[in-house]
């Protein structure tokens with residue numbers, strides 16, 4: 191593998207490792223009840239965010255759901271801001287008022303995150319329209335789940351994006367669940383990709399656990415955006431409960447066996463094995479050590495940072 195590709199493969203792994211370990215740290219810290227924010231964890235979906243965000247790089251202009259952790263860290267690698275925001279501190283990118291569901295940092299490519307399902311789709315069209323007029327190189331990208339396509343705004347957005355040939359990247363994160371409800375009793379169709387194609391939008395269905403493949407897919411999608419939107423459907427398995435830091439295999443809507451099957455193709459394990467095969471084990475170990483140190487540092491800093499001032503209550507809300 192050429193050197194540039196090696197560096198790039200390590201970057202993909204770093205983004206995923208950072209997300210997974212930051213969330214494992216959340217699982218420890220959250221029990222202390224100092225982070226007053228509902229957690230929608232990303233475990234299982236790291237390859238999607240890392241692959242797409244690495245390909246977007248500085249061109250990222252992301253509109254995210256409330257399941258923000260992987261997207262935010264993959265786009266920004268900003269552990270300090272991440273933990274500060276979770277602890278509700280003034281040093282967070284949302285001034286401590288956004289929390290886990292509203293992680294955003296427009297200067298670093300994450301425009302906003304919304305807790306209201308599907309509200310982060312249509313604004314990406316507006317951004318794409320503006321980008322085209324301004325002639326800049328930004329890529330309006332919306333990440334959304336299989337629950338979001340149950341809303342009319344998704345279909346209106348696909349329609350308009352195709353009609354106006356807007357350069358929007360649609361990233362459909364398919365975990366087959368809207369909270370506890372499987373797609374089979376929500377969708378009257380089996381294959382969304384085939385429907386989206388009928389609007390005239392190039393669309394592909396892909397494995398959402400292989401970060402290298404997702405990176406390559408995004409790179410090829412970026413080349414096609416000049417002629418209109420691109421839709422990618424990426425299948426993954428949500429490891430944890432819908433909201434919260436724990437497992438929920440005793441809730442009765444899915445089985446632990448299913449989880450164990452998906453764990454065999456865990457995105458981090460796949461990429462790590464690849465890097466080790468390339469003779470990079472020591473580099474990987476050093477990378478992991480550095481990320482863990484950065485997480486410790488970010489948590490310490492967040493804990494000791496000040497809360498926002500009462501006079502800043504409305505700052506950043508309407509301005």
Ligand SMILES: Cc1ncc(C[n+]2csc(CCOP(=O)(O)OP(=O)(O)O)c2C)c(N)n1
Nearest residue numbers: 257305306307335336337338365367368369
């Ligand atoms: C407009 C709206 N309707 C309902 C809800 C309640 N709700 C929160 S998450 C969710 C499921 C969304 O599933 P999906 O889009 O697949 O995302 P995932 O949680 O699987 O990542 C629902 C229905 C909401 N937040 N907003």
Ligand SMILES: [Mg+2]
Nearest residue numbers: 335336367368
């Ligand atoms: Mg879902």
